[in-house]
Amino acid sequence: MVAAFNRFRLFHWLLAAFFLLAYLTGDGGELLHVWLGYGLIVLLALRVLLAPTKPRGFPSLAPARREWRKPTWAGVGKWLTFSTLVSVTLASVLGLGMVDNGEVVAAALPSVSIDVFGTRNWLGGLGDLENVHEFFANLALWMVGLHIAYILLFRSKSVMPMLRGLSPQGPGSAPKGRNHRQAPAWPALQVSSKVQETPDSCSFELTPPAGEAARFAGKPGQFLTLQVPCAEQPMARCYSLSRLPQPGQPLRITVKRVAGGRVSNWLVDNLQVGDSIQAMPPAGAFTLERTDADLLLLGAGSGITPLLAILQAALLHGEGQICLVYANRDEVSVIFAGELATLQQRYPQRLQVVHWLDRRDGQLNVPALVQAVQDWQQAECYICGPQPFSELAGQALADVAVPEQRIHRERYSGVEPAVAPPSPGRPSRVQVALNGQRHTLDVQPGEVLQDALDKAGLETPSACRSGVCAVCKCRVTVGSATMRSNQALSDRQVAQGWVLACQAEPDSAQLQVEY
Incomplete structure (x- = not known):
């Protein structure tokens, strides 16, 4: 859907550009100007009709509520887009009221009656339409110019993907060019911090080497693949980024002990500040797709790690309401308890955190989870936790009729994948x-x-x-x-x-x- 929106946006702006160019040519381009106005009105109407359905990949038309109260520099682009759309819409509607649209359509389509639009100058009650129209047309020109300047100065990297109708290629994409059987280079990341989160989990801040920062610019919800020297042959394992990736800051992962887990236990016991560990750049498709949507986050145990990064991104860049349902064995097992409490205090109107503790609340089941999520049927839902929890959460969402396309799951495993023994049969x-x-x-x-x-x-x-x-x-x-x-x-x-x-x-x- 992101590609669909990029193509829609490109076609929309091209049509608007031709519309304004025809306006600048004066009387000589009046007929073309009117017909481009028809097309622009149709596109604007289609976009407005799409807005209530909130299709994935299509951002909201208006700036977020917080931008109305306290505009930010990051929201300048949305304000310019919104102002341009309003100006072009008003100029188009006023322009259509200044011409005899029946004559225009009848000239191109002889079979259409000249009276199809009714009386000419149907907006005559506004007074001097030409001055009002000229004001909004000039305002639209200024808004388009400012918007182009904003994109070139602050969003230049998004121009080519928009022209191609694609979203920017993420760091987890498959490499291009000639295939190689050898593993790609595994840069060594330095451990700059180690924090004991709970008795059985630790967070590590990892700093990429000089010159690799851009390659390791991850997205919230993605993971790092570490090459861990815990055996004769290093073992590769994935650990989610447990904090919103920010330029100039180390990446953070959080590791929880797993019974019998060679890799996780080795990391918690042996990896120390000052050590280095090899890793592949962030990858994974479990990422925040819409910052303007309401979010329902369902996590258990160390499944909170990608959800916390997604939660931070949504609070910082988004505008919707967010509910986090987080299941654990007891209070001592709650990872990031302090960070979650701080976020609740900072965003009391947007963030709701529901802690489910087995020793206090009993074993989590589908009816209990349905009760917690029943008011969030319209939200984008993200699930991360052990397989039994993931299945339980999926059943609860199905019971409250959440569409499958709005459910995002991160596969989670605390055990080594089993290797199937050879079986008889033909190759x-x-x-x-x-x-x-x-x-x-x-x-x-x-x-x-x-x-x-x-x-x-x-x-x-x-x-x-x-x-x-x-x-x-x-x-x-x-x-x-x-x-x-x-x-x-x-x-x-x-x-x-x-x-x-x-x-x-x-x-x-x-x-x-x-x-």
């Missing part, structure tokens, strides 16, 4: 489209696609081999495959046929994939 015949060429190979039962590709000597992109970094993703075009673990691809990507080669086992006798 799958796999055809791989890579670098403009097609290769055919066999994948044995119980074998993942990446291992078969390696055996065949094909240089395909791969990195963590744990289903967390998405570097090895490819798309199934014929046949089907099942992933042992998936902590990187969104539900939409999976529905489109994307799989992680390091986790995908073919289900069909014939399989075709492309990179």
Whole structure:
């Protein structure tokens, strides 16, 4: 939907530009000016009609309520957009009242009656329409000029994506160019701070090396893939950014001990201030898509980590109401209790935090969660927590009729993914489209696609081999495959046929994939 909005916005502004250029040509362009005005009115009406439905990717038309009370520099762009739309709308409507629209339409469409618009000058009661129209037309010109200046000065990076109708490519996108089997470079991040959040969880602030800051500019909700030297061979694991990424500030992750977890326990026990640890840039699709929407955040345990970053971003840049339902075993287990209390005090009119403690409130169940979320059916919903909690939250949202497209889930796992033992059966015949060429190979039962590709000597992109970094993703075009673990691809990507080669086992006798 972001791409749809960018294309709609581009077409809208191009039409407005031609409309104003025709106005500047004077009487010679009057007919063109009127017809462009019709088109502009249609687009403006369509945008207004879309506004109440709040389609994903389409920001609100008017500035946020807080911008009316206390304008900020970050809201200048919204004010300029809003002022331009109002000025162009008024100038267009007034202009349509100054001409005989029946004659204009009849001249182009002979089959249409000249009386189709009724009496000429239907806005004559406003007095001197020409002066009023000229005022708003000139105001629109000034607003367009100021808006262009604002974009060039402060939003220049968004110009090319808008022209292409795309959203800016995130840091988690697959690399372009020639594929390489070797893992990408893992820069070493320095630990600048370590904070004990609860008895079994710690937060680490990680500073990227000089020259890598732009590469590590993450989005709220994304994760870092760490290469942890806790075994003979380093193990790759993902940890969500637990604070809104800000330019010039270290990235923060929070790690909670897991029973039997080699990686998490090693990090909590061994990683200290001054140490370095290798990491891939932030990645992941569990990000804040709309800053203007109401949000319902559902988390349990260390699932609060991406939700806190999303919550901070929404409070800082958004305008909607937010409810966080956070489940834990007891008060001692609540991660970021102090930060959440501070945010509640700072945003009492926008933020509601509901703590569910098993030892105080009993075991969380669907009816109890339905009671907590029943007033938030229109919100964008984000879920992060252990699998049982995620299923429970999904059922509660279904019970209150929240549409699936407004539910965002972060896959969460506190245990090592199980490796399936070899199973008897015939191998799958796999055809791989890579670098403009097609290769055919066999994948044995119980074998993942990446291992078969390696055996065949094909240089395909791969990195963590744990289903967390998405570097090895490819798309199934014929046949089907099942992933042992998936902590990187969104539900939409999976529905489109994307799989992680390091986790995908073919289900069909014939399989075709492309990179």
